[in-house]
Amino acid sequence: MTHSASDGGPALVLVVDDNPITRYVLGTTLRRAGHETLEAEDGTQALEVLRHTPRVPDAAIIDVQLPDMTGFEVCERVKASPRTAWVPVLHISATAVSVHDRTQGLNRGADAYLTEPVAPDELIATLSATLRYTRARRRAETLAERLHQLHRTTLSLYSAPDAPHLAEAAAVGAAAVLDRPAVVRLTAPDGTVHTRRHPDAPAPDGSGLDTVAAALKGSGVHVMPYVSPGDGGRHLLAAARTKSGRPPTCISVPVAQPHATTDGEEQDAELLAQVTHTTALALETLRTYSEEHNLALTLQRSFLPEKLPDTPRARLAVRYLPASEHAEIGGDFYEALTTPSGVMVAVGDVAGHSLEAAMVMGQIRHGLRAYALEGHPPHVILERLDMLLRTVARGATLTLCIMLVEDGAPVLHVANAGHLPPLLLRDADETYLRDHGPLLGLGLKQPPATRVAVTEGDLLMMITDGLVERRDEDIDTSLSRLSAIAVKGPRAPEDMCEHLLRNLPPDGRDDIALMVVSVGPTAPGR
Secondary structure, three states, X not given: OOOOHHHOOOOEEEEEOOOHHHHHHHHHHHHHOOOEEEEEOOHHHHHHHHHHOOOOXXXXXXXXXXXXXXXXXXXXXXHHOOOOOOOOEEEEEOOOOOHHHHHHHHHOOOOEEEEOOOOHHHHHHHHHHHHHHHHHHHHHHHHHHHHHHHHHHHHHHHHOOOHHHHHHHHHHHHHHHHOOOEEEEEEOOOOOEEEEEEOOOOOOOHHHXXXXXXXXXXXXXXXXXXXXXXXXXXXXXXXXXXXXXXXXEEEEEEOOOXXXXXXXXXXXXXHHHHHHHHHHHHHHHHHHHHHHHHHHHHHHHHOOOOOOOOEOOEEEEEEEEOOOOOOOOEEEEEEEEEEOOEEEEEEEEEEEEOHHHHHHHHHHHHHHHHHHHOOOXXXXXXXXXXXXXXXXXXXXXXXXXXXXXXXXXXXXXXXXXXXXXXXXXXXXXXXEOOOOEOOEOOOOOOOOOEEEEOOOOOEEEEEOHHHOOOOOOOHHHHHHHHHHHHOOOOOOHHHHHHHHHHHOOOOOOOOEEEEEEEEOOOOOOO
């Protein structure tokens, strides 16, 4: 009689009985039916076999009466071990089993009872029925666990911040879903190829991955068995592509057989296809984000000054870093220009991350330049910008700090509309210039600019909140940290910018605009 794994057929069966004749009879009957057998003469030996045999038996036939312990005790220990808890146990007895003993055995994990002498057909039928149930249950449990791992893997794939982390998550996830080592190869948006193995997966040679990749036409997923010509290693390869022309994402796992002929192997192929396809989709998301982020950065930089004023009165350095967590364009900006009265610098922040915020930022920046070149003082510029903002973008708000370093006098004019205060460094002292008015967009009057005496060598810093603001602390603490770091930094503007960014690493949640101004000598004859 031919059996299949799905109907309770060929299995490895452990026969436990202290009578060698009984073991021989049972073993012969089982082998004639196509099963393999292991034998033990008592409970201790049976438990040793179960602990150390490379392949866990598919079932155990255990005599109720053994010389060292009862079959009930052996069954209980079998069910208590994680390695063998699923193994079905058939009790066999030379005498009729009482209701009490039968109940005790069932309560301790037994799956069926037989009384000697056992007819061969009855033995095989009982074993087959038990195997059918056990295997069906194990398949259901295995599938449930695999689907759980697939769900976790999907979450980890879409949480990967970049291609290297995605490749690692895919290798770990595929290994968890299929319960075997996995190799992943994918191409990042910048063209870099990333290969990851988990844990120490045997990888097919490059031709194997190229073969399955070539078999994938257009978009979709293709799965195929592959035998490495070098070592004869057998692999299941999957390739996925979300769009025609994209480099395929490939995942490989080793398999026992080169062809998927059983339900389990077909399930392996289906799950591998799902993991590979999900990895390709997650990679496409990263690629789309990268393209949008680069586009937003290019657009935003087009709104910022192309060059800074080159004048002895004020040496400038700026840094602009877009938020790494946002693909959208932001509203942080800076401006610097030479006016009839001196060098004017400004740093501002339009609320929000959107194209609308960027457009508002562009209009405000152009308005600021126009009003400054007309010779208006800083606080008047703020009032005019407030009117402009309420006209072109009703409901929008922004913070803006403007500073004018006069050419002919050792004076700095500061007008601040709700922005973070600029920091003044003089020798070893540091001072925040905290006077400010309301933010723009509310129609409120701005106070006159604050006049601050400055000398050659003074250093001024203007920032947006992305440099210092952290979700777990108040802004005063953040500003105190900034001043403590700045006062220990170099006095050259470019070097100070690098010093601040090195010691205040961005968290990627918001844009950063940073401007450092070194006050030069007062212009002669002014």
